[in-house]
Amino acid sequence: MAAVTITYYLEVISSWCHWVEPVWSELQARYAGRVDFRWKIALMNPGDFPVSQRQCEWFYRRSGTITRSPYMLNSGWFDPALRGNYEVPNLVAEAGRDFGWGDDRLRLALNRAAVRSGRRVGSMAEAIAVAAAEGLPAGALRAAAESPTVRARVAASTAEFHAHQITQRPAFVLTDEIGDKAVFSGLVRVEPLAAAIEAMLADCGAYATHAAHFGPPPAE
DSSP states (O other), X not given: OOSEEEXXXXXXXXXXXXXXXXXXXXXXXXXXXXXXXXXXXXXXXXXXXXXXXXXXXXXXXXXXXXXXXXXXXXXXXXXXXXXXXXXXXXXXXXXXXXXXXXXSHHHHHHHHHHHTTOOOTXXXXXXXXXXXXXXXXXXXXXXXXXSHHHHHHHHHHHXXXXXXXXXXXXXXXXXXXXXXXXXXXXXXXXXXXXHHHHHHHHHHHHHHHHHHHHOXXXXX
């Protein structure tokens, strides 16, 4: 098993989670085989979402300029009738695990459909259509996404996110086999995450070297 684990807490249609995805991909490529990468849903509260499409576009202009993006995100996913309840794409992404899609593919497809193409994935029918286009079985996936089991998993991972006493997504929690822990909330740059991973890998390696030379600590 990898000495270091990094857990990425996300909301599927969060713009800042969209902006951090290249960082997540870079870390996976850089530390393949040395770090265990995981993602978990951390639902946003209804009040965390924009109250209008106009407000959403204002936020997109701000985040887009901060990240120096060559494109602006699409606010077409905004649906005033949902009143900030966008748990559906998160439930669908989580349900994908039950079909062997526990990697990044499905949640990225849902994110792109929303914030790049403006599709209203807050609708179960639309979210399932996006997933079906990726090759998942529409009927079975919908049944799973609407099941108490998947809802319970999403509720549990969201509660786990809040237990870290953080509020911003993306969030990253790094732990290692010697008991260290680092928490990053809201950052979208690779440098601080890579620095923490390097430090943890180095410390774990040092512990392993010491154990090879001296064995476990004396009982007395």
